[in-house]
Amino acid sequence: MTTPRLRLALLQMHVEAGNPDENYRKLAELLEQAVNAPDKPDVIVFPEMWNTGYALDRIEQIADINGERTKAMLSAFSRKHGVQIVGGSVAEKREDGGVFNTIYVFDNKGEVQADYSKIHLFRLMEEEKHLSAGNAIGTLDVAGEKAGMMICYDIRFPELARKLALSGAKVLFVPAQWPNPRLHHWRTLLLARAIENQMYVIACNRCGTSGETSFFGHSLIIDPWGEIVAEAGETETIIRAEIDLGLVNEVRGRIPVFEDRRPTLY
Numbered sequence: 355m356t357t358p359r360l361r362l363a364l365l366q367m368h369v370e371a372g373n374p375d376e377n378y379r380k381l382a383e384l385l386e387q388a389v390n391a392p393d394k395p396d397v398i399v400f401p402e403m404w405n406t407g408y409a410l411d412r413i414e415q416i417a418d419i420n421g422e423r424t425k426a427m428l429s430a431f432s433r434k435h436g437v438q439i440v441g442g443s444v445a446e447k448r449e450d451g452g453v454f455n456t457i458y459v460f461d462n463k464g465e466v467q468a469d470y471s472k473i474h475l476f477r478l479m480e481e482e483k484h485l486s487a488g489n490a491i492g493t494l495d496v497a498g499e500k501a502g503m504m505i506c507y508d509i510r511f512p513e514l515a516r517k518l519a520l521s522g523a524k525v526l527f528v529p530a531q532w533p534n535p536r537l538h539h540w541r542t543l544l545l546a547r548a549i550e551n552q553m554y555v556i557a558c559n560r561c562g563t564s565g566e567t568s569f570f571g572h573s574l575i576i577d578p579w580g581e582i583v584a585e586a587g588e589t590e591t592i593i594r595a596e597i598d599l600g601l602v603n604e605v606r607g608r609i610p611v612f613e614d615r616r617p618t619l620y
């Protein structure tokens with residue numbers, strides 16, 4: 355029996371803090387490169403807050419109002435090229451109040467299939483002073499299987515990944531703007547989420563520098579056994595891989611963690 359395979363492209367990009375026009379231009383350029391390749395992807399993933407970066411002191415002015423600009427651009431692209439998009443995250447200003455750090459997912463016909471707003475705000479980067487937290491977990495469908503979403507700091511909360519896995523997710527998408535000097539945390543936490551939940555982890559970080567803060571890239575595709583399928587370096591790049599979703603059940607069968615859990619004791 356054949357199992358669903360998925361070709362992925364992760365756009366590890368530099369983000370110009372406070373310059374949405376430049377970031378939409380750059381993303382459009384990278385999207386064209388992603389699809390104009392022999393191994394055209396089924397799913398494309400971007401980093402966190404790629405439209406504005408962490409220009410939080412001006413976020414109210416520059417965030418995308420109700421995500422309209424982002425949705426118009428990504429919906430047209432996914433429809434034209436027949437690709438699914440896990441649209442990183444964008445700063446989204448809601449007309450009814452608040453700026454959220456939101457992922458929009460587009461199916462390969464240009465429809466918004468799902469969204470998720472970051473639920474854990476990262477105090478070290480003062481998110482809690484400028485952003486509102488989402489209040490719901492986020493799932494989507496990829497190639498007929500369930501997947502979950504987490505944004506950057508969310509990966510420090512294993513309960514969330516476990517909840518998504520228990521709800522049936524076999525893949526976890528993680529857009530991020532994870533800076534130096536915490537490369538060790540980034541790689542270790544992503545590997546742990548993949549191994550403990552026996553799921554694919556698809557993590558797209560930004561690269562480059564904004565003010566004093568530098569971002570190391572190292573976007574990762576990790577399989578459910580914890581093997582690294584692809585890892586970027588520190589510069590702007592597109593990483594690609596084809597994954598076999600059937601491996602999730604195989605690994606879960608080999609070490610039946612989900613059957614061996616003792617949730618009545620912890």
Ligand SMILES: NC(=O)CCC(=O)C(=O)O
Nearest residue numbers: 476506507531532533536
């Ligand atoms: N943008 C973020 O959520 C950064 C999270 C981070 O750097 C961390 O160490 O956690």
